[in-house]
Amino acid sequence: MSVRIEGGLRNRNEFTREVKENKPLVSIITVCLNSNLHIEQTIKSVLNQTYDDIEYIIIDGGSTDGTLDIIRKYDNKIAYWLSEPDDGLYDAMNKGIQLASGELIGIINSDDYYLYTTVEEVVKYYLRTPDIDVFYGNLIVLSPSSEKIGIKKGQISRDALNGFIITINHPTCFIKKDAYLKYGYYDQQASIGADRDLIMRIIRGGGSFFHIDVNLSVFRLGGITSDYSFQGIKENLSQEAYILKKNDFPFFARLRKLGILGLRLLRNSVLSISLGEMRFVHIRKWFLSKFRFKKDL
Numbered sequence: 690m691s692v693r694i695e696g697g698l699r700n701r702n703e704f705t706r707e708v709k710e711n712k713p714l715v716s717i718i719t720v721c722l723n724s725n726l727h728i729e730q731t732i733k734s735v736l737n738q739t740y741d742d743i744e745y746i747i748i749d750g751g752s753t754d755g756t757l758d759i760i761r762k763y764d765n766k767i768a769y770w771l772s773e774p775d776d777g778l779y780d781a782m783n784k785g786i787q788l789a790s791g792e793l794i795g796i797i798n799s800d801d802y803y804l805y806t807t808v809e810e811v812v813k814y815y816l817r818t819p820d821i822d823v824f825y826g827n828l829i830v831l832s833p834s835s836e837k838i839g840i841k842k843g844q845i846s847r848d849a850l851n852g853f854i855i856t857i858n859h860p861t862c863f864i865k866k867d868a869y870l871k872y873g874y875y876d877q878q879a880s881i882g883a884d885r886d887l888i889m890r891i892i893r894g895g896g897s898f899f900h901i902d903v904n905l906s907v908f909r910l911g912g913i914t915s916d917y918s919f920q921g922i923k924e925n926l927s928q929e930a931y932i933l934k935k936n937d938f939p940f941f942a943r944l945r946k947l948g949i950l951g952l953r954l955l956r957n958s959v960l961s962i963s964l965g966e967m968r969f970v971h972i973r974k975w976f977l978s979k980f981r982f983k984k985d986l
């Protein structure tokens with residue numbers, strides 16, 4: 690039997706705001722499941738923003754580890770929270786988007802967090818360029834143990850539709866509610882890469898993007914074992930093939946991209962098995978800090 694629990698200001702008809710010129714409402718969504726380790730940091734990063742016209746929504750998948758106790762601590766500051774079993778990460782995100790009232794929507798997961806000026810920075814550029822569909826910025830990357838690895842600049846290559854897309858940093862994205870209504874929500878069939886699929890759909894549909902060249906969010910790298918198991922590799926390739934075909938990538942571009950992805954996953958799987966997971970994590974962290982990410986901005 691599924692249990693549905695909800696709370697927050699909206700649930701008690703106490704979520705009120707004074708509409709002001711040049712103060713658009715921004716909705717922030719956090720999705721979580723058994724996230725007691727880091728979710729309080731995530732919540733505080735939203736509630737302590739320097740921009741105050743925020744609607745904060747948390748969608749929980751039925752946590753049993755104390756996550757709800759943490760959420761309840763902030764019940765009088767969260768606009769709305771819901772806890773019930775769901776069909777995964779992107780189902781939870783779609784629930785949050787449907788509930789959101791803001792002109793702009795940001796999604797920050799329960800392992801990650803915003804810098805305190807993030808929303809203020811995004812709104813500043815939104816007011817200057819209100820026709821933009823997607824705003825995104827730079828991402829501070831941490832190891833699973835919260836050590837800083839570096840800074841990742843998101844970008845979209847000119848050849849995005851020919852198989853050479855460089856995905857923007859999803860934890861830094863703020864997407865207009867109207868853009869979701871126009872281009873669609875997250876595709877739950879793309880259980881691994883629905884965020885990439887959404888960005889590709891917006892690109893193909895002629896949507897507009899704006900890169901804010903400042904650090905907006907902090908992202909923790911996750912574990913690696915499931916990604917590099919045989920089943921994990923198979924699922925990754927299957928999902929990527931689905932997304933590329935759905936978005937009409939040319940056949941040879943799909944083949945090339947899948948080949949490169951497959952070789953990279955296989956390499957990491959062999960290294961993880963031969964070195965052991967902990968040694969591989971340390972080597973991976975060193976490689977990313979030296980060659981993939983900038984040290985500072």
